[in-house]
Amino acid sequence: MESFLYQASIYLAAAVIAVPIAARLGLGSVLGYLAAGIIIGPVLGLVGAETKDLQHFAEFGVVMMLFLIGLELEPKALWDMRHRLLGLGGMQILLSAAALMGVAMAYGQPLGTSLAIGLTLSLSSTAIVLQTLAEKRLMQTTGGRSVFSVLLTQDIAVIPILAFLPLLAVTLPAKISQDGSIQLTKDSEHHDAALSLVDGLPAWGVTAVTIAAVGLVIFAGIYLARPVFRYIHAAHLREMYTALALLIVVGISFLMTLVGLSPALGAFLAGVVLASSEFRHELETDLMPFKGLLLGLFFITVGAGINFDLLYSNMPAIISMALLVILIKGGVLWTLGRAFKLKGRDQWLFALSLAQAGEFGFVLAAFSVNQGVIPEDVAETLLLVIALSMLITPLLFILYEVISRRMVSPDTQHVADKIDADGPVIIAGIGRFGQIVNRLVKASGFETIVLDHDMKTIQLMRRFGSKGFFGDPTRSDVLRAAGIMEARVLVVALDDKEAAIKLVKTARKHRPDLHIVARAYDRTHTFRLYQAGANDIVREMFDSSLRAGRYVLENIGLSEFEASAAEKVFYAHDRESVKELALLWRPDIPVMENEPYIARAKELEKELETALLLRSEDKQGQ
Numbered sequence: 001m002e003s004f005l006y007q008a009s010i011y012l013a014a015a016v017i018a019v020p021i022a023a024r025l026g027l028g029s030v031l032g033y034l035a036a037g038i039i040i041g042p043v044l045g046l047v048g049a050e051t052k053d054l055q056h057f058a059e060f061g062v063v064m065m066l067f068l069i070g071l072e073l074e075p076k077a078l079w080d081m082r083h084r085l086l087g088l089g090g091m092q093i094l095l096s097a098a099a100l101m102g103v104a105m106a107y108g109q110p111l112g113t114s115l116a117i118g119l120t121l122s123l124s125s126t127a128i129v130l131q132t133l134a135e136k137r138l139m140q141t142t143g144g145r146s147v148f149s150v151l152l153t154q155d156i157a158v159i160p161i162l163a164f165l166p167l168l169a170v171t172l173p174a175k176i177s178q179d180g181s182i183q184l185t186k187d188s189e190h191h192d193a194a195l196s197l198v199d200g201l202p203a204w205g206v207t208a209v210t211i212a213a214v215g216l217v218i219f220a221g222i223y224l225a226r227p228v229f230r231y232i233h234a235a236h237l238r239e240m241y242t243a244l245a246l247l248i249v250v251g252i253s254f255l256m257t258l259v260g261l262s263p264a265l266g267a268f269l270a271g272v273v274l275a276s277s278e279f280r281h282e283l284e285t286d287l288m289p290f291k292g293l294l295l296g297l298f299f300i301t302v303g304a305g306i307n308f309d310l311l312y313s314n315m316p317a318i319i320s321m322a323l324l325v326i327l328i329k330g331g332v333l334w335t336l337g338r339a340f341k342l343k344g345r346d347q348w349l350f351a352l353s354l355a356q357a358g359e360f361g362f363v364l365a366a367f368s369v370n371q372g373v374i375p376e377d378v379a380e381t382l383l384l385v386i387a388l389s390m391l392i393t394p395l396l397f398i399l400y401e402v403i404s405r406r407m408v409s410p411d412t413q414h415v416a417d418k419i420d421a422d423g424p425v426i427i428a429g430i431g432r433f434g435q436i437v438n439r440l441v442k443a444s445g446f447e448t449i450v451l452d453h454d455m456k457t458i459q460l461m462r463r464f465g466s467k468g469f470f471g472d473p474t475r476s477d478v479l480r481a482a483g484i485m486e487a488r489v490l491v492v493a494l495d496d497k498e499a500a501i502k503l504v505k506t507a508r509k510h511r512p513d514l515h516i517v518a519r520a521y522d523r524t525h526t527f528r529l530y531q532a533g534a535n536d537i538v539r540e541m542f543d544s545s546l547r548a549g550r551y552v553l554e555n556i557g558l559s560e561f562e563a564s565a566a567e568k569v570f571y572a573h574d575r576e577s578v579k580e581l582a583l584l585w586r587p588d589i590p591v592m593e594n595e596p597y598i599a600r601a602k603e604l605e606k607e608l609e610t611a612l613l614l615r616s617e618d619k620q621g622q
Helices: 002-024 029-043 050-058 060-071 073-079 080-107 113-120 126-135 142-168 203-233 236-256 261-276 280-304 308-313 315-339 345-354 361-371 376-405 430-443 455-463 474-483 497-510 523-532 543-552 560-584 594-622
Strands: 175-177 182-184 426-428 448-452 489-492 515-518 536-539
Touching: 002 029, 002 261, 002 280, 029 126, 029 280, 029 376, 050 536, 060 142, 060 261, 060 280, 080 113, 080 142, 080 315, 113 142, 113 315, 113 376, 126 142, 126 345, 126 361, 126 376, 142 345, 175 430, 182 376, 182 523, 203 236, 203 315, 236 261, 236 280, 261 280, 280 315, 280 376, 308 315, 308 376, 308 515, 315 345, 315 376, 345 376, 376 536, 426 430, 430 448, 430 497, 430 515, 448 489, 474 497, 489 497, 497 523, 515 523, 560 594
Parallel strands: 426 448, 426 489, 489 515, 515 536
Antiparallel strands: 175 182
8 A cells, every 4th residue: 555655646746747847848748747757767766667557557548538539529520521531631641651661661570560660650649739739829720720630530540540450460369260250369368358258259240249339339329328417417416427427438448348349449439429419518527637647647657668778779770760750751741731732831830740759659559569569679669769759849840930930921922912091090900809999990980901911811801891901010011001100099909919019019119109009818918018019908808807797796786886886996907007017027037936026916906905995885985
């Protein structure tokens, strides 16, 4: 018991320390878990032989991941995406696997092992890539959407790959006898009671049992899920939902094991069946913490099990192999991007972001070793190659940014429009925020000049009868053409935070007397816009949050007039507070270390409470 508690403390402490650091550095949680495993394993030697046993338990996190992936994929959505999934995603897996298989064979590996290595390395890192795309706001670009399609295809492809790998085994755990029945060999490590349903059955019987098991999963998901959830709901015990969610995943995994199929296959299938049910979000909420912890534990055990002696003794060769994987996958992705008409930045984003191997590679490598497809010594080298390629991924995104800055995106290849109108108000950015401002100002009888650097947005705007001009509003020549020297108000409604700050600085340089209204993403962005020279700054969630707060006050005892008065006091006080705190905010140090800022923020919060209290007392006195 003491040993278990000690090991649990080591693993949890490593995760709690390493993962937040990795996240702050922009490396992603997966690399954080791997680093934690490396530190407590090869570096400090705090964990030892029990790592492999723990890894088998942690692999259940992969089963949960595939169940949750299935929950996100309704059958109709899969069908609508079939061309991009089968075309772009399917070709990426096939071509990358074939090219990497050829390299493995050149290194002297047999055909079956080489194919397994190619399939393992063909998959990219879903966790790292999606997180990085979200952080850099690249998900909605053409390249980002293409990357997502490929990652989705890869996640789905894990299922058939897991089912296919045992067929490549050099030493099969079972053989087919002359009468067509399947017999387990005596020395098979897979001989287990869990396989008793197919032991001794004819081949057609195994097929029938398998189809029946899959049919049972589909039938239960369609017809039994709702009654069972209603039964659990009647108990009014929150923990029963969690117990049911775990039972679904564990039970289906056990059923798949009984018929000799991958537990991940059954979990994914069940997720797809339940994707259209009203209990989908409940299942996601209950299983997400378990999935995250178990997957994290899995990656820690992978990091702890990395053979650093092998790395040190073969460092040039292993680094060369990791770079070769990136070059081969990048070349395949570049070619596919061109074939599917990706251009410029989108093509580079597509090629560089998916060039690494991924976390499912760890799963497939471990599974291949268990199945006798890949020798253990080869798998150790393979794990090092996968880990190194993932560690290089942040550098690939940095390379993309360097290339991107030197290129002209497809959208900006259009020549800027000649602006043949004038008005007292210039609106830069015509997204959700800018549209409402534009409609209000025009409906009030004033002319506006709308600028946006997204040609599709301008074209859509014109379809609805509104006039807008294509051009980069941060450029001085475009601002001058739009009439910045004569305008009375500039509205900065750009989605890009850095571009918004650049625009405010440029406009203020040209027109010190211009009134600038700017949209801010958060309080820090607000401070930066104030320092850049904006006059009025609107935080995108502030006004809606104030309105929601007023509704709360109206429904807990205040009258509409009292709630409105409190809202106005809060608004006025916060507006002045932000201006004052902007003078104390410093971009070179974290807010938590800025003592003058923290002290004044506390004082202002007390002043707000006093102001609201005095307002309430004055009202009662009246």
